[in-house]
Amino acid sequence: MIHFNKIAAIILAGGKGTRIGQNLPKVLYPIMGKPMIHYSLKLIEDVGLRDVIVVIGYRADEVRAAIGRRCDFAFQKEQLGTGNALLCGLNEVHPDIKYVFVCNGDDSAFFHLSTIKDFLSSHLRKECVVSILTVYKKDPTGYGRILRDKNGRVVEIREEKEASDKGKRNKEVNAGCYIFDKTWLKNNIKKLKKNQSGEYYITDLVKMATSEGREVNSFELTDENQGFGINIREALKEANEIMFRRYREEKKPKIFFIGLDYSLLDSGKLRSYLSSEIRNLIKNHLRNLKLASKARTIFWKTYEEVKLEGGFVNIPKTIERFVVLLKSEELKDSLLEIFLTAPFDQFLYPQALNLVEELNRLGRVVVLEEGDLVYEPVKIRGMRLKDKIEDYFIFENLKSAIPMVVKIYKGWSQIILDDRVEILEHFLKINKNAIAVRIKQGKYSQFKFNLKKQKRFEYTSLDEITIDLKNIVK
Incomplete structure (x- = not known):
């Protein structure tokens, strides 16, 4: 399992946001009754990064007060651009940190937890000096464009006002998240030069790396609503609408049905x-x-x-x-x-209990299994699940009982996790709005599960499911 204990986060939060229309620090504009930076900080906390530095500038005391004591702060005296803000934050990073994750406090509210974890994992696996998050936007207006060479490698990020007409037609844009090797960053950030507007751009570090012959790792968002920049009043209104829909979905009661054999329990062993x-x-x-x-x-x-x-x-x-x-x-x-x-309990798959605990954080957990009513309940107790689940249903014929179970939880968001394709397909036939998660391990792993349809997922380990849960239930 990949650990993030050597990664620090720097959140850039010093901007004014004057184009939105009020005289507020940009990161304090409200999204669903909370300052937008609240969502960025909550995301970083959930990822588990140990050091968090927020770079503040304009009306710094108000931003610090709104955030509270959840992080450390760095102060940017002059509004000299994102590159300068990053330099201010970098000076506060602990010496034993190896990597620096950077995001803007005004456009990172909508990233899913699984997205950032996967982005960080991608960087650690590829060991590049720079990683960037990209997204394809139907309307890329206002975003920096990703330029690639003929082999598909990232060359640079070009801000829209500096892009050619051809470049502006490019729909792959910068999502405003970066990961840097700290040593490389410290050696190069002071080499940044001011642009025509007198600012230092963080995006110029990408071109600096490629000019050295370094590969830049790019990680693409599959959902353009995650990469949502807020620069004008209309965008703020849309941001509130998107967050409202997300809250409504998250607050809808969720029920997770999960099997035992070859799902949580290595029944072969x-x-x-x-x-x-x-x-x-x-x-x-x-x-x-x-x-x-x-x-x-x-x-x-x-x-x-x-x-x-x-x-x-x-x-x-x-x-x-x-x-x-x-x-x-x-x-x-x-x-x-x-x-x-x-x-x-000695034959539980790795992360089995951890997965159940994570499911409990998002909803209620019910064991759904087939078997006799002597052995199966004993198995549940022996797996130490009794205090971790809402309920259990054991049927002699599970397929025939699924309609009844679906009806019991009518109105709930229903998610079924099982290793048996036959059970998953039957559940989806009864409840077309359900989400099905195929656990591809054990006795039935050779059977194929049709992933081309929506609301279907497949994983080869429980750890993968735990990491991707927020994406599954979004």
Whole structure:
């Protein structure tokens, strides 16, 4: 797992915002009853960056008061552009920091948590001296354009007023987020030159890097509403409308349905453990190693037969039939004890409990599984899920019960997470507005899930889901 403990954040918040129409520091203009910088700071906190520096300038005391004590501050004495603001912030960065994440406090309110985490991870993997966030805008007016060479590599960011007519038709724009190698940044930021308006542009650092033959990493936003700049009154009004829709969706009650086997629990490893315990029990009872190994095979064959007949896993019935076949009915209680006292929590997939906790932060969690009503509830308790979930439903035939479950939570935003494509497809058939998350691991991983349709996601680990949750439920 990638960690961000060597990354500091610098938020540029010293601008006036005079084009919006009021005499306020730009970052204090309201979006849904909060200063717009509130959303930038909340995002950085949720990402988990340890050092946060806000560069303030115009009416600095008001900005500092509105923010409170959530960060450190750097003061920009003169409005000399974003490059100068970054230099002011850089002087406050802790010596052991290796990378610097930079964003504008007036246009970073709409980035999703997963977007910034993925952006940071991309930078750490590629180890470039500069990474930039880009987005394609239907109307790119007012944004700096991304210039690339014939091989698709970023060459520079050109501000709109300096772009040619051809350049202005380019719809890939600068989303206002950067990541720098701190050492490279400290060695180069003072080389920035003033532009015609007497300011230093942070975007010129991109051209500086490419002129050295350095590759600039670019990370593209897939949702243009995340890259939303606010420079005029109309944009502020639209920003409030976008945030209103996001709040309304986030406040809508959410229910997460999640399976157990091969979703949270590595049932393959659990089965190996149970096989070993069954073998040892029979070997010690019958004192016949050859028969013990054979009996283990007979048990799982009986398990599959019972499952095929009833349509679901039934451990008590499997044991009853097995001891009759083995002519050792006195083993019934001991066999059942193996299943009821198994250390289920030792076979959880990595991050299983962490995922459930994250789901709980966003809504309510309900286990939705197929099986018998003896073994499955014991499994839930053994996995340490009992206090982490809202409820559970165990059915002999899950597909036939899904319409009832959907109806129970009518009016809720419903998200189902499971490894079985068949269950996901059936759920989506019953509730066309549901979101389906396929956990591609374990026994059923070879089956294909159609991702071309909307509201469908697929991940190969629970950690990936945890990182991308905000994107899933947006």
